[in-house]
Amino acid sequence: MIALLLRDLTLATRAGGGFGLGLAFFLILCTLVPFGVGPQGATLALIAPGILWVGALLACLLSLDRIFALDFEDGSLDLLATAPIPLEGVVATKALAHWITTGLPLVVAAPMFGLLLQLPSGAVPWLMVSMLIGTPALSMLGAFGAALTVGLRRGGLLMSLLVLPLYIPTLIFGAEVIRRGTEGGSLATPLAFLAGITAATLALIPFAAAAALRVNLR
């Protein structure tokens, strides 16, 4: 599984791998919002938590169809399914690789994007915490959507429709953590929900996605 993780990370950084694509998309989104909404700091600070999380969802979505579709097309997925690694392990490893190449850069770069949106400095640590806890769920849920649509031509659009509604709980609680962090409210409830969603996806999605893959490989 380490070999698979290293291969996916290498592929992501090689030509055409799409490493940093999500990050660049996130940057552009956060630059566009002030143009659309206007440069008033108060307005931007009010909507910043929501925009940052919606941006993270969309940036994540960009690279989701790569998780399994490329391996399906070149036959690697058939070979991985017959390999000694359980398919559940393949799903978990590929979701982890997706998070490292997409989610982790967003967590690290989030403070800068917060600055673009006039997010109060007191909220920046909570922005990073909420992203760090919440983005793994985005990669896991995305892996499930990718597994469901793996055999379909132009499955990317269908996958977006399937996956985005599943992102809603993470979006609500992730943005709530930042908002309460700004206002100094109690953080325990949204943080617990955010972590709970991530933990549940980590525990359940590998089995669900592996089952979906097995059906799609027939």
Next chain:
Amino acid sequence: MSLLGVHDLAVARGGMRAVEGVSFTLDAGQALILRGPNGVGKTTLLRTVAGLQPPVAGRIEMADDSVAYAAHADGLKGALTVAENLRFWARVFGGQVGAAVQAMNLGGLADRPAASLSAGQKRRLGLARLMVTGRPIWVLDEPTVSLDADSVALFAAAIRAHLAGGGAALMATHIDLALDEAGALDLSAYRARPGKVDRPAGFNEAFA
């Protein structure tokens, strides 16, 4: 004890039975070539034996994790070099790279990105992958597509070495590999007829 035993196997593609009542066994050192016209169900049968889809009826007996499957697609990553591709599969399956590179004459290509290989060279790399798996049963679907005459001979030699080493091979191919020791099984005799048909005796007994 044979490496692979297939009993009264029926397989389906897209909800339609393709072939049924297929039985054969493969011992160590044996090879079996599946023949039959396009669409008769050779690939479906091979995918079923490889465990990628469940059989409709019948049994497949073999040890766990004993099949190495090679299909039309070689599972190569164009952005990785030949050596990196092979090393990856070797690490996944726990095998060795060196012998496979030599057997398939890939030594001079090791540092080339797989994307820059010709179709035949890619095919050779895909077959070298079989050797790094270290698995006893090779299940091969049209293994000689886009190989030149020399490479076909190379591949036949690799199969012979695998059989001599106690392995077995099940393959679908249309060309003559000059593998005299290999048996042949024509699947057109087992073609499933549409509609209600008399099942082979073994099938009825199983549900009696």
